[in-house]
Amino acid sequence: MKDYYEILGVRSSATPAEIKKAYRIRALRYHPDRNPKDPTAEARFKELAGAYGVLSDAGKRHEYDEARENRGAPGRGRPGATPFEADGDGMSVEDILRRFGGVFGGDFGEGTHRNRGAARAGRDSEVEMAVDFKTAAIGGKVSVSLPGAVTCGTCDGRGAAAGDARCAECRGTGRVTAQPREDGQFFTVTRPCPHCLGTGVDPARACPVCRGAGTVERKRTLKIGVPEGSEDGALLRLAGLGEAGAAGGPPGDLMVHLRVAPDPVFRREGRDIHAEVEVPMAVAALGGKTPVLTLHGRVNLVIPPGTSSGLKLKLRGRGILGGDHIARVMVTVPAKLTPRQQALMAELQAAGD
Amino acid sequence: MQSHVNAELEREIGRLRRRYAAIRRESPDAQELVAGWAAEASGLRWYVVVADVVEADIDVELMPEVIVVRAVRTWPEPAFLLGILPVPGGFDTGQVVIRFSGETLEVHVRRDPDRGTT
Ligand SMILES: [Zn+2]
Ligand SMILES: [Zn+2]
Numbered sequence: 001m002k003d004y005y006e007i008l009g010v011r012s013s014a015t016p017a018e019i020k021k022a023y024r025i026r027a028l029r030y031h032p033d034r035n036p037k038d039p040t041a042e043a044r045f046k047e048l049a050g051a052y053g054v055l056s057d058a059g060k061r062h063e064y065d066e067a068r069e070n071r072g073a074p075g076r077g078r079p080g081a082t083p084f085e086a087d088g089d090g091m092s093v094e095d096i097l098r099r100f101g102g103v104f105g106g107d108f109g110e111g112t113h114r115n116r117g118a119a120r121a122g123r124d125s126e127v128e129m130a131v132d133f134k135t136a137a138i139g140g141k142v143s144v145s146l147p148g149a150v151t152c153g154t155c156d157g158r159g160a161a162a163g164d165a166r167c168a169e170c171r172g173t174g175r176v177t178a179q180p181r182e183d184g185q186f187f188t189v190t191r192p193c194p195h196c197l198g199t200g201v202d203p204a205r206a207c208p209v210c211r212g213a214g215t216v217e218r219k220r221t222l223k224i225g226v227p228e229g230s231e232d233g234a235l236l237r238l239a240g241l242g243e244a245g246a247a248g249g250p251p252g253d254l255m256v257h258l259r260v261a262p263d264p265v266f267r268r269e270g271r272d273i274h275a276e277v278e279v280p281m282a283v284a285a286l287g288g289k290t291p292v293l294t295l296h297g298r299v300n301l302v303i304p305p306g307t308s309s310g311l312k313l314k315l316r317g318r319g320i321l322g323g324d325h326i327a328r329v330m331v332t333v334p335a336k337l338t339p340r341q342q343a344l345m346a347e348l349q350a351a352g353d
Numbered sequence: 354m355q356s357h358v359n360a361e362l363e364r365e366i367g368r369l370r371r372r373y374a375a376i377r378r379e380s381p382d383a384q385e386l387v388a389g390w391a392a393e394a395s396g397l398r399w400y401v402v403v404a405d406v407v408e409a410d411i412d413v414e415l416m417p418e419v420i421v422v423r424a425v426r427t428w429p430e431p432a433f434l435l436g437i438l439p440v441p442g443g444f445d446t447g448q449v450v451i452r453f454s455g456e457t458l459e460v461h462v463r464r465d466p467d468r469g470t471t
Contacts, residue, residue, distance in 0.1 A: 021428050024407050025455075121375035126368070175414070186408035187453055191415045198416075242375070252375045 001071060004051035004064065012065070016056065023052040028186065032093050042093065049096040118159075118174035118200025122149060122215075122243040122252035129256050131226055133263035137273070137295050137320045139228035144256070146222070149215035149243040155207035159214040159247060165205035167196035174200035174247075200247060215244045224256055229271065229321045232260035266295065271323025276330050277313075279303055284331040294318040294325045301327055362392055362441055369439030373419045376437055386422060386436030396448075399438045401458040405429065408453050413460065415446045420460055 005012045008022040027048050035041030054060045127146045135142060151157040159165070166172030170193035177190045192198030201212030210216050222241060230236075235257055242252025267274045277292050287305030291298050296318055303313070311329045318325035337345065377383065388401040399420065403411060406424045414421040422436035438460060440446050445465030452459045 017429055021405060024428075028408055121379055123372045124374050126371055177412070179409075187411035187413060187451070187458075188409075189413050189415065189451065191447075192417075245375075250375075252372075255371065 001067065002047070002051070003068070004055050007047055007051040008055065010055075012068075014055075016058075019052070019055050023048060023056070027052070031186075045093065046096065118172055118198075118247040119249040120174075120246040121249045122245040124252040124255060125242040126255045126257070128259055129224060130259045130261065131230065133260060133266060133268075134295060135226055136230040136232075136258065136260040137228070137266070137268065139230075140226055141223045142226055143221055143223050145219055146254075147217060147219045149213075149246075150218045150220060151244040152207060152210035152214055152216050154209040155214065157214040157244065157246075157248070158207070159199055159201040159210060159212040160205050160207055163205075165202045165212075167193060167200055167202050169193050169195035170200060172200040174198040214246045222254070226258065230258050230260065231268075232258065234258045234260075265293065268320065271320045273319045273323065273325045275325065275327060277301060277327040278330050278332045279307060281331055281333050284308070284329065292325070292327050295320070303329070307331070359392055362390075362397075365441035366390065366439045369418055369441065370437060373437055373439065376419070376421055377435060380433060380435055383423075383433045383435035386424070386434050388422075388436050388438055390438070396461055396463040397440065397444045399460040399462070401436045401438070401460070402456060403434065403436075403453070403458050404456045406434065406456075411453065411458065413451055413458070415449055417446055420446060420449070420462070422458060422460075 005014070008014075008019060008026065010018055010022045014022070027045060030041045030044040030048060032042045032045055054064050125146055125148050127144055129142060129144045131142055152159075155161060167174070170176050174193050174196060175190045175198070176193050177188050179186070179188045193200070196203055196206075196212060199206065199212035199214070201207075201214075203212065206212030207214075224236065224238070227236075235255055238254040238256065240251045241254035244251050265275050273295060275293070277290065279290050283290055283303050284307040285305065287307070288303055289300045290303055292301040292315065294315060299315060299318065301313060301315065307329055309329055309331045313327045313329065315325040315327065317323075334341065377385070386401050386403060388399055390400070391398045401422050403422070403424050405428050406426045410425040410427075412423045414423070418440055420438040420440060422434075422438065424434040424436075426432045426434055440462050443464060444462040445467075446462055448463035448465065450461040450463075452461075
């Protein structure tokens with residue numbers, strides 16, 4: 001008695017799904033069409049079918065399991081007739097395929113992949129865009145030029161002037177599919193149609209400008225909206241702004257990599273902006289106001305009396321996305337004092353502190 | 354030297370993968386196939402793990418810059434599998450040898466001296 005579990009390479013506790021899977025894989029491996037030079041393949045193929053015929057049927061499997069159990073340890077059992085032996089061995093390859101052919105699948109993707117037509121989604125474009133610090137911080141528009149496929153204006157993307165210009169070879173799909181069974185391979189290979197070069201349009205009736213592709217390569221300039229608070233290295237994904245699709249396919253997306261240059265005045269820390277502010281010595285000592293340049297324009301900063309260099313003063317909401325502008329005070333001392341200023345300084349020094 | 358070439362291929366494969374991301378968006382429910390590649394003297398070899406799939410349920414579409422593997426799995430649960438294999442310049446998708454053994458699909462793309470300088 002043959003061990004059907006061993007033939008299929010599964011444990012005796014295997015689930016029906018595991019048995020089916022094991023059969024599919026092995027049966028394809030030993031399919032006679034794939035092994036024309038190997039005479040043992042057909043026998044193996046039939047043996048597999050026999051095993052599967054029994055183990056895939058719950059009733060037969062149960063009977064077989066009992067027989068297998070009663071047989072006891074391997075080698076001690078009597079070699080003999082069981083109702084299962086003939087199953088499969090007696091079948092022709094055609095019988096097997098008729099009976100179990102569904103297991104092999106086949107008919108790949110009909111309707112979902114082969115009949116897609118020539119429509120193709122446009123490719124995604126990628127571009128690096130330099131943005132100045134201020135635009136990145138508060139948002140704005142930046143122009144960028146990039147090459148790529150755009151819809152052909154002559155044929156409006158149809159690939160042909162008018163009427164039915166479908167390629168007869170591929171019926172307008174732009175693809176040809178072959179199943180190279182003769183090489184012993186069962187998958188399908190799809191290639192661009194050699195007649196229309198993948199456009200799906202009859203070359204004799206194709207648009208003279210795009211030659212049937214429906215798109216032409218061109219450099220285009222786009223105005224990209226940079227959102228407020230963009231950081232260096234940020235990626236903007238703009239749906240539909242990539243390359244044009246072919247034969248009615250949707251356009252691709254545009255990915256913009258932002259390169260934000262550092263600013264000589266402003267430094268960013270999250271939503272806050274840090275900058276230094278020069279405060280004249282007298283204002284620092286006595287208190288007062290000094291103008292400060294922020295991302296949102298000039299504002300007057302109140303300097304408390306007795307301010308020293310290094311003091312950080314906060315301008316609320318003047319940073320990025322509601323963050324603050326933090327001004328670090330740099331007290332400036334005049335390089336050259338007038339005689340009067342010198343006198344006043346001397347007096348201040350004499351008054352002591 | 355070899356690692357330099359591989360780094361360049363890696364970059365180019367990444368760029369093409371992003372460029373052809375629309376293929377993946379066409380099938381939002383698809384499961385992505387795990388794929389790896391190796392550069393050889395004769396060409397570029399892609400390895401795609403297509404587990405639990407019978408050969409007849411695999412379709413390999415050859416395009417100039419990218420090879421798309423589509424597969425239907427019925428076991429253990431139905432699924433549509435998708436693999437996008439970029440083919441950088443210097444390799445010719447018109448000269449491809451495909452083999453399926455066990456659970457690995459092997460796609461060998463020959464070098465093409467007329468295409469690119471990789
Ligand atoms: Zn045109
Ligand atoms: Zn055609």
